[in-house]
Amino acid sequence: MSDLIMQLAGVIQRDVDSLKGVSQNVANANTYGYKAERTFNVMGTDATGIGVQGGLDDIQAQTSINADGGALQFTGRVTDLSLSGDAWFAMKTPDGVVLSRDGRFQVDNAGYLVSKAGYPVLAEGGPLQVSGGVLKVDAGGQVSVDDRPIGRLDIVRVDQPRQLLPIGAGLYVATSKVIPARDYVVHQGLLERSNAAMSTDMVKMMEVSRHVETMQRALSAYDGMLNSGINQIGKN
Known part of the structure; x- marks a missing residue:
């Protein structure tokens, strides 16, 4: 499997992790004392050398708790x-x-x-x-x-x-x-009450879901290109 396919799969997995956190917030919108979770992507600290630009493989998903008080x-x-x-x-x-x-x-x-x-x-x-x-x-x-x-x-x-x-x-x-x-x-x-913002989380859920669908289409398209290339090489 190519490096690009692995990188796209990693992006999809990070989106899925983010979607889990948002879904958790929506499910606990009425849970007393619940603190909303936020998943964000950061570049790994030891992934690259100084002045070297990191790739998709170097991005890591992290989750934090929003400790702000609820109503x-x-x-x-x-x-x-x-x-x-x-x-x-x-x-x-x-x-x-x-x-x-x-x-x-x-x-x-x-x-x-x-x-x-x-x-x-x-x-x-x-x-x-x-x-x-x-x-x-x-x-x-x-x-x-x-x-x-x-x-x-x-x-x-x-x-x-x-x-x-x-x-x-x-x-x-x-x-x-x-x-x-x-x-x-x-x-x-x-x-x-919970400090989860239902409207914000619902919008975020739709955004992440659409991004996952886009990445899946890109992954399928690239996989199809690889298959076509391999078949063409076989014919030659």
Whole structure:
């Protein structure tokens, strides 16, 4: 197979990767706390020498997370929480601590504040037991029951938020340093919606789909030219 065919196939694969990210955004347009993904192409750092122009083979696809905040939606439920600013809720799972902006919390049978999936929401001293009275959470994350302080939510920030690893259901794993957040506000009775832009993603999906079709036609045309050339050589 020729180098050009390999390069065109690589372009198609990068388009498919981009299409996956856009499709993921569209599918999660109504997922609370979801952060949109963006796939972009970069030239490999060690692909060419100084002053040497790289080719299609040297282009690499990378994905980053758009950590911008989504719109806040009023619910009035005391266990619904949201964040403004560079901050994340921390939750304990069997596989370790995960981060989320999805604040659809509830109180489990043992009285602990847990996520929609049942993961304990972490406070500065560990999981937080909140049953037995009226729950209040102030802007700084201080939790009280019947006006009695019981702990402060463990609100954190990520050193490189664009490198967060999504694991589904609005949950993320940090791949860089996690430190206590400083500039944030906790909102009780509100939820953060997805920050995916449906209209933009739909346009992007159509653009990428058309580009894939164009590359497939170019690949078929070039393959046909090669076959014709080989057949002609055989006749001669």
